[in-house]
Amino acid sequence: MDRRQGLSVRLKLTLSYAGFLVIAGALLLTAVWVFLLRGRSQSLIVSDLSDFLRVFDPSNFGPVVFVPAGILVLAFLLVFGLVGGWILAGRMLAPLIRITDATRKVANGPLSHRIRLPGRRDEFRELADSFDTMLAQLEAHVAEQQRFAANASHELRTPLAVTQALLDVARDDPNRDTGELVERLRVVNSRAIDLTEALLLLSRANQRSFTREHVDLSLLAEEATETLLPLAEEHDVTIETSGDTSTTIGSPSLLLQLTTNLLHNAIGHNLPEQGIVWVHTSVRTDTVVLTVENTGEKLPSQLVPTLTEPFRRGTERLHTGHAGVGLGLAIVESITHAHDGTLVLTPRPAGGLRVTVHLPAASAHVRQV
16 A cells, blocks of 8 residues: 555554653643742742743742743743653664564565564553464465465376377377277376366365355265265175264355265275274254264374364275365365364274364354354
8 A cells, every 4th residue: 555654653552652752841830830939029020031040049049030931941941841852762662663563574585484582461462462373374275375376286286297198199109099099098087187176176265255054964974875875885885874964154066065075985985895984963052063083094193183284194095986176175175174063083992084064053154143
């Protein structure tokens, strides 16, 4: 925003200090005159300039010299207020100047710079600490976005490179069976489409650009189970669904995608035979809970928190026919945060993963409104 140059804050504070001192001095002199000198027979009119010098003679101090003495006092207070106010304003504004310098360094340099303002807590220290916290979050967000862009570019480049290789083979070998080539191109193209749609869905969830309405998580769990039941049967996985009516307010399509991703992930990371997936919904105080739990191999506790990062996979999938695009749990986390919820991932002691989604209940939304 283009603004016209105005007075500095330090100058404004200086003038304020000086003006306050002058006004206070004037009120003090007025009070002295009203309560001590008014009614004296001597006049307050200054007849000669030499009366200014009589203020230094105690024997001549009286109402006749009160006016010039008062002017000298006010002049002294004005000069003292300007000088003292300038020094005090500089000391008071020093933290703000340091914060301003830090913002300029961050604007023109790395986000790793911090203010780290010393001293006890006050308004300026709280502002500096809040700014440091914001910089740390911004630096982490930028780093995450850079990793995401690099990973997305790599993931998108893979199907394009495979497609280019298949086309080169077809061009160099015209007698090659085109049916096999077309089928492989179809598979690669489908993966590229799935990845692009997942990226668009992730962007939509992060922007929170959706209409909110009442949604029952138990119905979404049943719908996702029916949709993925053929996949579960194909891989010998049993899905057990239970729970109560759990109503929240949000996007039905996004929450269905969340449930489907969790269920698909649970099926894809399961035992090769006789695997089980448990889907449960419940209601707690001001919160509805969706829990998806599956059997599988044991996961290291330090690995689990990283599973929500885009394109981050844990162990190798046991059902390689449905490898996904590496955005399943990242999309789940984004949708959860877009609905003001929390996502908790916990490794099961017997193997597998327990994913718990906490969302505000519909009744909590009503009370907030």
